[in-house]
Amino acid sequence: MSDIAAQLAAVQAEYDRLPSGLRQHVERVAAEARDLAARWDLDPARVELAAWGHDLFRAHPPAEQLRLAAECGLPVSDVDRLEPVLLHGPIAAVVLRERFGVTDGEALAAVRDHTLGAAEMPLIAKVILLADKVEPRKRKRDPILRAIRRLARRDLDTALLCWADWKWVEERARGWPSHPAHWDARRRWVAEHHLDRAMPPILPLDPADPDFAPAE
Numbered sequence: 001m002s003d004i005a006a007q008l009a010a011v012q013a014e015y016d017r018l019p020s021g022l023r024q025h026v027e028r029v030a031a032e033a034r035d036l037a038a039r040w041d042l043d044p045a046r047v048e049l050a051a052w053g054h055d056l057f058r059a060h061p062p063a064e065q066l067r068l069a070a071e072c073g074l075p076v077s078d079v080d081r082l083e084p085v086l087l088h089g090p091i092a093a094v095v096l097r098e099r100f101g102v103t104d105g106e107a108l109a110a111v112r113d114h115t116l117g118a119a120e121m122p123l124i125a126k127v128i129l130l131a132d133k134v135e136p137r138k139r140k141r142d143p144i145l146r147a148i149r150r151l152a153r154r155d156l157d158t159a160l161l162c163w164a165d166w167k168w169v170e171e172r173a174r175g176w177p178s179h180p181a182h183w184d185a186r187r188r189w190v191a192e193h194h195l196d197r198a199m200p201p202i203l204p205l206d207p208a209d210p211d212f213a214p215a216e
């Protein structure tokens, strides 16, 4: 058995001790992620491992997440203290590395950043984040996620940005704060989207066209 297959089997076995609803969510995310991996030419084994790892600590009670974060040496902000569930990705990334022997840095980043995103994300992290957000149960709840799922097959970065816009609207509508780490990531995604290099080349003005004539 390859390293990655052994790691996957060990991670999957952990779900025997976790709620069945969480396992079902992870199975749906893994199916979405496999599909996106094929579209974006990613190694399916790495994607499967990250998908199974991403929510290993999602069902742990808040006090346990705070304790594990401290044990893992993770920085815990005031926002995290108010909402310890935000720590489940970072905790899982540390535990996958230290207990399950996962050395794939990009897969670990995918697990760590799947809730909030990050300014810099490898391809696998974009795939895991989007697969987590558009799995069938979630897109049934919110049809906008269906459009984001379709977009993820054409352009992962634009899909991420649309997800961030959707999240922004949800947070404002419900009176929830935006996490500073997510906001930093979002600002970078927006800036990159508007960079000149993403735009068509600037054409010289045609002096004969009255619309382009310099203002008097």
Ligand SMILES: [Fe+2]
Binding pocket: 054, 055, 058, 088, 089, 114, 115
């Ligand atoms: Fe999660």
Ligand SMILES: [Fe+2]
Binding pocket: 025, 029, 054, 055, 132
């Ligand atoms: Fe998830």
